[in-house]
Amino acid sequence: MYHNDQWAQQVVSWEYSSAATPDLHEVPIQPFPASLYEQGETRVIALDLSAELETPYLATAPNLLANYIRICAGEQITTSVTATSEVYFVLRGSGRTETADGVITWQQGDAFTLPCNSGVTHYADDESALYWSHDAPLLQYMGVAPVRPMFSPAFYSKAYMCSEVEKLREIAIRENRNRVGIILGNNACTKTKTMTHTMWSLFNLLPAGAVQKPHRHQSVALDLAVFSGPDTYTLIGKKVDPEGNIIHPVKAMWATGSVFVTPPGWWHSHHNESDQDAYVFPVQDAGLHTYMRTLDIQFIR
Ligand SMILES: [Fe+2]
Structure with a gap:
């Protein structure tokens, strides 16, 4: 009558250190x-x-x-x-x-x-x-x-996003900030400062000739290159050396209107070796990670 034996058939277990x-x-x-x-x-x-x-x-x-x-x-x-x-x-x-x-x-x-x-x-x-x-x-x-x-x-109109980023351009370049961008928000998500309660996006300017140094986070990034000239790319790798350079990076080229995936936890830096400003619109599950306190974003200064 009782189902203990039946439920027990579902059970499996693993030795901790080999399965963690x-x-x-x-x-x-x-x-x-x-x-x-x-x-x-x-x-x-x-x-x-x-x-x-x-x-x-x-x-x-x-x-x-x-x-x-x-x-x-x-x-x-x-x-x-x-x-x-x-x-x-x-x-x-x-x-x-x-x-x-x-x-x-x-x-x-x-x-x-x-x-x-x-x-x-x-x-x-x-x-x-x-x-x-x-x-x-x-x-x-x-x-x-x-x-x-x-x-x-x-x-979020193009005019709004571009004008907000333009306001930041001068000071961000002068202070050598890692980003020249705005995190897009919603009035319902002001605690996590995200676009929705689970999702996050940034409208980021990568000026002509600029390098945005490596950073990493536990959210995945589905990166849309909104606009890019030639020779603009992201370097992606699992580790950085003591000087803050990504070790054995993979090079993801920015091409206007194309997307590439930056895996969670991997270091990535943005490079614009062209004479044209470039823009990226990454979409991430960072609303969820921020809520869970697991985003763990880190920057190379
Ligand atoms: Fe990122």
Whole structure:
């Protein structure tokens, strides 16, 4: 009548010291070129690393899935996902998005966020593309669905982001700061200072000729190169030497409108050897890490 024997069949255990760090596959450093969304029909293109991560659901990182959305001129596409947070950045074109919370218009360089989306439709005036990231893999891992929105949607215009960064340019360069950027926020997430309660983004200027020294954090970064000239790149590696240089780095080139993955915990530095300013828009699960007190961001001074 009792089920002790049946439940006991589920039990397994491991010797502590050999099992304390299970052998999970690492998040790969992976580029996703703009050519993925430059041609063809209106569609969503998942930046999928589920095979590398061994997840049964689409994922770019354990907690996040990034996608490109291509929308041909005059066409539309509906996106719906079981997620608590979505971050969109307009890669090209112009159009509008109709949501339960109202309609917004957008053009290249704008960004917006949505909570708890049960279906929105994007309409393109011109040939358009969106960079779309969300935390559906985290919810898939937990086997849950959101029951309420945790923030109100927000719209970040290109003009707003560029003007805020321009205000910082002079002082940041003069003081040799590690970043010339703004962390994007939402009134519902002022404690964590993040874009949503789980997700984080930065609009970061890498001036012509600049180097932004190495740093690392436990959040993953799905880095969108918003605009870049030639010879602009990120060096990524597991360790730094005593002088603060990344040991045996992998070089991820910045190419306008393309994305690359910076794995959690890896050191990374940004380098612009061109004569053109460059901008990056990293999307991270740093809202979650900040809340958990596990972000552990460290900088080489
Ligand atoms: Fe970073």
